[in-house]
Amino acid sequence: MTESSGVDIVKVKKSYFNLLAVMMTSEKVDSKFIICLVKWGILLGVDVEDLKELEKTNATIPSDKAGRIEALYHLIYMIYLDKVVEDIELEVATAYAEKLGLKKELVGDLFKSIATLGYDNYAVTDVKKEVEDFLKLQNP
Secondary structure (H helix, E strand, O other): OOHHHOOOHHHHHHHHHHHHHHHHOOOOOOHHHHHHHHHHHHHOOOOHHHHHHHHHOOOOOOOOHHHHHHHHHHHHHHHOOOOOOOHHHHHHHHHHHHHOOOOHHHHHHHHHHHHOOOHHHOOHHHHHHHHHHHHHHHOO
């Protein structure tokens, strides 16, 4: 997925900063998570100017459906930045999704199903639909 595929990289970066802010509210963050978060920042092209945005970012957990869909979608985008799905990325994504109030078991199923999609050939709207369907399972 690239910017040309319809993804607003500015919004993804904002989601990334929110993810960082939320993780920083934890008492302890696993060093493996930090490595993954730094990698995503590098792949997103985060620079010194962008880091100033982090200073202004308050950790927020989206409570509305649209906000949670967007947060999950951006997580999936970050996982696929290097076209390799790593276990640690799924762990970080699952931890964040749980902070969003989503059930761990269903989150794992969502990420597994998306990990098997052949992402390059999968349309942005299809991934968003997958996330929307997932949230319907969360809140029948």
